[in-house]
Amino acid sequence: QVQLVESGGGLVQAGTSLRLSCAASGHSFNRYCMGWFRQAPGKEREFVAGIGWAGGVTDYAAFVEGRFTISRDNAKNTMYLQMNSLKPEDTAVYYCVADPNYSMLVGGIAGSWGQGTQVTVSS
Numbered sequence: 001q002v003q004l005v006e007s008g009g010g011l012v013q014a015g016t017s018l019r020l021s022c023a024a025s026g027h028s029f030n031r032y033c034m035g036w037f038r039q040a041p042g043k044e045r046e047f048v049a050g051i052g053w054a055g056g057v058t059d060y061a062a063f064v065e066g067r068f069t070i071s072r073d074n075a076k077n078t079m080y081l082q083m084n085s086l087k088p089e090d091t092a093v094y095y096c097v098a099d100p101n102y103s104m105l106v107g108g109i110a111g112s113w114g115q116g117t118q119v120t121v122s123s
Contacts, residue, residue, distance in 0.1 A: 001111050002112050004114035005023045006087070007117060010121075011120045013121070014086060015086065016086055017086065018086070019080055020036070020077055021079070024079070032053065033098070034097070034098050034105070035050035035097045035110070036094055038094045038100055048064065049081060050070070050112065051071070059106060061112055063089075067083065067085045070083070081094070086121045089121075093117065097112065097113050097114070
């Protein structure tokens with residue numbers, strides 16, 4: 001497993017942008033598929049975006065609607081989520097996840113999870 005630490009969350013106004021980062025340590029980062037999940041108060045955790053080990057494969061939840069971009073820098077053992085045009089409904093704790101198996105990751109049963117970073121979007 002890898003250890004994951006998220007950063008970059010905060011309080012922003014609707015329509016603005018944030019970039020979340022996920023720093024990984026432990027075993028070979030480039031052998032892991034990576035992704036982001038989020039959980040809003042009173043709601044179930046949901047998939048946001050995923051990226052394959054080489055960065056060539058990416059997937060997004062329908063609600064992203066082209067506003068978010070997931071990327072990774074294997075040389076820095078870091079993954080990013082650029083979030084633009086943020087909406088109040090994007091308010092949630094965002095979790096970084098990692099797993100060698102992409103299907104497991106997207107399915108929410110990844111082996112490694114970060115502690116989460118809070119994103120709050122005010123209207």
